[in-house]
Amino acid sequence: MVMATTTSAAGTSLASVTLEVADPAAARRFYGAFGVDTYIRLRASEAPSTGFRGFTLALTVSRPATVDGYVGAAVDAGATVLKPAAKSLWGYGGVVRAPDGTIWKIATSAKKATGPAAREIDEVVLLLGVEDVKAARQFYVGRGLTVTKSFGGKYAEFAAGRYSPVKPALYKRRGLARDLGVPADGTGSHRIVLGGTAGAFTDPDGFVWEAAAPLAPTPS
Template sequence: MTTLASVTLEVADPTAAERFYSAAFGLGPRLGLRASEAPTTGFRGFTMSITVSQPADVDSFIGSALEAGATELKPVSKSLWGYGGVVQAPDGTIWKMATSSKKNTGPATREVDDLVLLLGVEDVKASKQFYVERGLSVAKSFGGKYVEFASDDAAPVKLALYKRRGLAKDVGVPEEGSGSHRIVLGSTDKAFTDPDGFAWEAVPVTSASA
């Protein structure tokens, strides 16, 4: 059975990326980095999402990311579903900070409720079936638009599928893009590549807590 044990961003300068992520989000070992010069253009087909408990934490993470060198893609704002904003890290990775709450209950704690990897796919139903056949369990499913897979509380990152066009629109970028995704997913089973070209590498089970 396959589960998501790790997420590694491939970046041009790991040292600079480590400085950015330490200052912006402080995610520690939940996010891996490694050097890669693989060519890529436009939207890479995925986003990372940090969910928190209140707007103050969204503001805190967005603020520290911008101070560390991120580019604002969508300013923080309220919506029907809550409160959030989107930035792009210097390495090109798109990050969304969000909360379902519209009111603060206290000062920002910078505690991360969930770190979610959203893969933008052409056919959500087909990709969902692909992953189910590899042992992933579906936690939430909304037709051909969105799927979230189940994970235990100790999992460092949750995995979800989103229609590629919808994901690009959600974070405020054109959907066009080509080349490397610049991301590698750690599989507790074996190496494989999904229908949209996202690469999984076999990793030891202990990597889930590394």
């Protein structure tokens, strides 16, 4: 069953997503070539991290040719394919791992090729792999995030912040790893920091949020 939950306007919203990488200059070149550099920030870090880092960034696009275009751009820039782009029950998509270790999923709900590739992204979702979706959802509701979709203990999605192009969501960690085609085990840093509008905190699964001023709105 899908549920919608509302919260007060004074709560947290996601203002930024910062990836911690060993070589920011190399990562900047990769993400520019991949075409997603406007959605993330980069920060130098040597924090130990092994195995699955517990999250993925998912791009939703309009058609299979666009999926192929983004997967191809990522591979050309140095990414490793974890799952080749292919049809599935839900549409068409593929999974790649960036040189810095971040896993990206590119997908569309369309299964038929309906036109040429377009370098356009419809939506970016940050999927956090958590041990207990219900508990994590309640934690984030308590912090002020607004639930827009909820499927019991399997998945929860929150409204995007006014100033962020990325929508946060929760997924069972082992289910997320299985969907991405990687082992679920991992230790050390997640190598991601989330900027929030309501101060710094760490969630029950170790994802770190820091205070971040929202970007100024684009003039209309």
